[in-house]
Amino acid sequence: MxxxxxxxxxxxxxxxxxxxxxxxxxxxxxxxxxxxGGSAGCGSPTRDCTLAEAADDAGxxxxxxxxxxxxxxxxxTVADHFNSVTxxxxxxxxxxxxxxxxxxxxAADAIVDLAESRGARMRGHTLVWRMQQPADLRAxxxxxxxxxxxxxxxxxxxxxxxxxRYRGRVAAWDVVNEPLAPIGEQxxxxxxxxxxxxxxxxxxxxLAHAADPEATLFLNEYFYDHTSADARVSAFxxxxxxxxxxxxxxxxxxxxxxxxxxxxxxxxxxxxxxxxRSFTDLGVVLELTELDISINYFAAAADPLFAQAAAYADxxxxxxxxxxxxxxxxxxxxDAQTWLDTNPQFSGSAPHMPLLFDAALIPKPAYFAVRxxxxxx
Ligand code: XIL
Numbered sequence: 001m002x003x004x005x006x007x008x009x010x011x012x013x014x015x016x017x018x019x020x021x022x023x024x025x026x027x028x029x030x031x032x033x034x035x036x037g038g039s040a041g042c043g044s045p046t047r048d049c050t051l052a053e054a055a056d057d058a059g060x061x062x063x064x065x066x067x068x069x070x071x072x073x074x075x076x077t078v079a080d081h082f083n084s085v086t087x088x089x090x091x092x093x094x095x096x097x098x099x100x101x102x103x104x105x106x107a108a109d110a111i112v113d114l115a116e117s118r119g120a121r122m123r124g125h126t127l128v129w130r131m132q133q134p135a136d137l138r139a140x141x142x143x144x145x146x147x148x149x150x151x152x153x154x155x156x157x158x159x160x161x162x163x164x165r166y167r168g169r170v171a172a173w174d175v176v177n178e179p180l181a182p183i184g185e186q187x188x189x190x191x192x193x194x195x196x197x198x199x200x201x202x203x204x205x206x207l208a209h210a211a212d213p214e215a216t217l218f219l220n221e222y223f224y225d226h227t228s229a230d231a232r233v234s235a236f237x238x239x240x241x242x243x244x245x246x247x248x249x250x251x252x253x254x255x256x257x258x259x260x261x262x263x264x265x266x267x268x269x270x271x272x273x274x275x276x277r278s279f280t281d282l283g284v285v286l287e288l289t290e291l292d293i294s295i296n297y298f299a300a301a302a303d304p305l306f307a308q309a310a311a312y313a314d315x316x317x318x319x320x321x322x323x324x325x326x327x328x329x330x331x332x333x334x335d336a337q338t339w340l341d342t343n344p345q346f347s348g349s350a351p352h353m354p355l356l357f358d359a360a361l362i363p364k365p366a367y368f369a370v371r372x373x374x375x376x377x
Contacts, residue, residue, distance in 0.1 A: 042375040051356070051371045052083045058377040060320070061121055062370070063329035065290065069114040073333035076361055078118045085115035086123040086289070086329050088339070092132040096162055100134045100154055105165060112169055123289070123329065124170040126177035126220065127159055128204045130190035138191055151195045156207055163211035174220040174254055174289065175208045176201055185235035201239075202248045209249035219243070220254030220289055226267040228275040241282055253279045254289035257315065258331065259297070260346050260354070266297060266311055273318035280324030287327040288319055292338060292354035293366075309365035312356075316370050320377045328370070335359050 042049040042057050055062040063084030066074045078085060089095055090107040097103050115122040137154070144150030163173060179201060181188040192200040201219070208217050221236050228234075243250045255276070259266055267275070280286050293311050301307035319325035332338045336359035341350040356367040 042371075049371070049375065051081045051367060051374070052079075054371045054375040055083050058320075058374050060325075060374060060377065061287075061327035061329075062374065063121070063123065063327060064333045065125075065329060065331045066111055066114070066333070067337070069110045073337065073357070073361060074114060077333050077357065078114060078120055081356075081363075081367075082120060082333075084121040084123060084327055084329060085111065086125050087111045088125075088332065089132070091124050091162070092126060092129065093137075093158060093162075094132040094134050097134045097158065099136045100140050101157065102134075103161065112166060116169065121172075122166070122170045123327075124163070124166060124173040124215075125289075126174035127162060127208060128155070128175065128192060128200070129177040130188055130192075133191075141191060141195060147195050151192070151200075152203065155192075155200075155204065159204060159207040160211050163208050163215065167212040168214065170212075170215065172216040172218060172252065172287075173208055173212075175204050175217045175250075177220045178222065179219060179239065180221055180232065180236060185231050187239070198242075201243060202246060205243070205248045205250050216251045216285065217249055218252040218254045218287070218289070219250055220256060222256040222258060222290075224263050225265065226255070226257070226275055227271040228278040230275075233275060233278075237278060237282070240279065240284065244282060244284070250284065252285040252287060253282075254287050255279075256290040256331075257288045257292075258290055258340075259293045259311075259315075260340050260352060261294060261296060261349060266293070266314075269314040269318050272315065273321050276318060276322045276325055280322055284324065286319075286322065286325045287329065288315070288325070289327075289329050290331040291315065291328055292331045292340060292352070294340060294349070295351070295353040296349055305365045308353075309369035312366040313369040313373050316373045320373060330355055333357055334361055335364075 042054045051062050061084035062082055063086055064077065064082045065086045065088035067088040068074060087108060090111050096105055096108055112122050140154065141147045141151045179187055187193055187198060205217055219240060223232055240253055258264065276286055293308060295304050295308055298304035298307035316328055319328055332355050334357035335353040335355050338352055338354050340346040340352040340354055356364055356370060358364050
């Protein structure tokens with residue numbers, strides 16, 4: 001791959017788009033050159049348009065999680081295709097502080113710099129999570145005479161330092177990630193819950209708000225059944241409602257939206273839209289924060305890539321139909337570096353090919369499907 005200016009991708013975009021348009025028309029799935037009710041320019045017959053242009057025109061964010069800001073996927077796509085960036089790992093607590101209080105922001109800074117230099121919004125992911133913590137966090141809390149006081153002190157310092165460092169540069173934070181237990185409806189009995197009770201959530205949000213009053217603060221979670229009647233979804237909605245009732249500065253809900261296999265069935269578009277609306281009805285904004293859709297759902301389809309594109313279109317269309325749904329972020333840029341292929345939980349069914357660009361950084365049919373849905377908002 002060459003051409004860090006994205007020229008190769010732009011060429012690829014034209015070629016791939018032409019091929020995709022022919023196939024999409026043949027399959028009757030999508031129009032190509034109709035303006036789809038979108039803004040002038042995007043989708044017009046005379047002008048190719050990128051995902052980022054469609055998103056800019058529609059007033060939404062389309063983002064990608066980036067691990068290595070100097071690698072071609074980041075360099076070649078952030079300027080042209082994404083107007084929002086999330087750090088896949090670099091801003092997690094254990095990344096910025098391998099041990100409690102010992103900070104190294106080099107990797108996080110590089111991603112924030114990339115986003116800023118390309119005019120993209122930066123999402124901060126994530127301040128408080130049961131995973132990827134400083135190596136000695138638990139030991140420090142356990143060894144303290146007053147573990148609750150010590151954890152409060154550590155949390156206040158960490159959130160103050162990290163949010164304070166990026167004040168005004170990171171627009172949105174996943175303040176707490178995955179508050180629910182991995183399976184079921186209970187609040188996860190992690191170190192924070194065991195030591196401080198449910199109020200750890202309130203305190204984390206208050207600390208983040210104090211460190212950057214302008215930042216939009218999110219509670220981020222994953223689900224298996226993405227419909228509003230699901231017990232895990234209801235439990236999460238109840239939790240969000242409780243926090244709002246308690247006056248916690250929680251402004252947004254993040255729905256991770258990882259679709260990787262039989263335990264995460266693809267929802268019907270209307271059911272998914274109703275689920276999203278059940279959150280925005282609480283008065284918060286909403287984002288799909290970590291979207292990926294495995295190709296494995298479509299193994300029996302005549303053309304798996306086009307079936308995947310149709311699924312992407314449905315998921316993103318549900319978000320676009322809900323007023324408070326302001327962003328969609330894919331968890332990675334291209335199929336060569338998806339977490340689903342390396343994480344032991346999912347790698348057994350690799351390759352998942354779950355993203356919008358293929359391993360050669362050529363936009364897939366899903367790219368154009370998402371672009372056209374956003375252009376039609
Ligand atoms: C994942 C990263 O993609 C991997 O590189 C890392 O090894 C583990 O974490 N939910 C989240 C993300 O909120 O932070 C996770 O990211 C994926 C699941």
